[in-house]
Amino acid sequence: MSAPIGAAALVAALKAEGVKVKGVRSWRSHNRNARGPWGPVNGVMVHHTVTSGAAQTVDLIYRGRSDLPGPLAHAAITKDGTVHLTGHGRANHAGLGDRDVLAAVIDERTLPAPNGQDVDGNPHFYGFECENRGDGRDPWPEAQLDAIERVAAALCRHHGWHAASVIGHREWTNQKTDPRGFAMDEMRRRVAARLKHPPGQQPQKPKKPHKKPPRHKPPKKPTPAPTPHPPQKGQPMSDAARRTVRTIVQTTLSLAASLPILVDAADVPHTAAGVGTALAVAAAATRIMQNDQVQKLLPKWLRSAVPAPTQEPDPDPATGGGAV
Structure with a gap:
């Protein structure tokens, strides 16, 4: 059972992990707690926004839509790697999902394929919406992937979780496809590697084998031209x-x-x-x-x-x- 992190502790944990943090308006008190409980929290969920443009994306995640009030996540992660805090408390991001998946996250074991819509995920997951069109072609800059990795690692450190507590929205329910464009297994490997080091320390990436410069072979000695035979006088005799x-x-x-x-x-x-x-x-x-x-x-x-x-x-x- 994990109680949600406090607002001040969240900012401190993110900054300790080397995250560039910006608070959006009254994010500390912006939430949907009136609609239900927040907690116990059990994991971190990653989404894509299906939007383009940092300012519009951050504003949408803070305000929400006409059919779904904000905040739509606890933070929006833009392509430049900045984490814009948009709410603290219950947020409308996870929705209904599979109870068996929640049990696997709590036990930190391999996730089953989601096929049920029988539990509300909003009380149980921190949500991070990431700026991306979600069409499989919009790129994910390394700065943005690095920020997702650091945010997830910061919350895992705070709660004593392992990387298995980090999931994608599509792993929670078969009704969603986000995040699209990178593999969650690879992101969990990145988070696991970061958790092996103190906060903020960059894990060493595997080095590519150093290519030796080509050896300069000494030039070959020129082959001496054959000694010409002295010319024969006259034409051959018939x-x-x-x-x-x-x-x-x-x-x-x-x-x-x-x-x-x-x-x-x-x-x-x-x-x-x-x-x-x-x-x-x-x-x-x-x-x-x-x-x-x-x-x-x-x-x-x-x-x-x-x-x-x-x-x-x-x-x-x-x-x-x-x-x-």
Whole structure:
């Protein structure tokens, strides 16, 4: 059984938790206590307003509507994270809900799905209306979520509750969808983390893994360009040209070998110095060219013997032309 917090104690608890608080007009005495009791209180309920604009939202929560007088909550939490106190006492915010849900909140256990409308929640819950259109697209700034977390933690500390005592309006009754746009389970985790620290101390958020700067690899050594081969002079010799040159060389050597016979036939004196030298050179060249080792060293196009081309045997017609 928890008696409701006093107005002065509420302001002190909120400020100790680091909440930015503003009082709206005569909020300390603004309530619906004439319509029924307030308390015992058992938990904190979060709503969205389906409105846009801080001033209009705060005024609506304070005054109420033609069909539902204010205050419509104990405070309005605007998008900038400011908590505007709009009433103290019974407020028209929770309405009818499920008795089994109330029992789960009191026991601080997992909430059942709401399916009944058999108990008035206004005496049992602090109510906080949060500025949001409630269409699932209107964002929830972190400053606003942080304020909701701090308000809930402040009241839980005062009453000795755990985060399980914080619920959304949609968890109280299946007739409502608020708050829409964030998960209440995540909000309860935030409140639980804050309650592990002294009031006002910011819980450390999990740090993202530090990304190491990319390692600068040393530049690769440039691959040396291949050494160009010295250009060959002239165009490659064709087979016909090779045969012509080979014929000329072989003819010249043959003439050199037969030079002594021609000299004798022409009755040229053998004592002439030029003839003697020519005969000697021709004889030596002929012997050298006939040597097997010299033939191996000479280019193929200068060798005196040309091998005959080989010819593949005709395919065997009996086997279809292929090897067996």
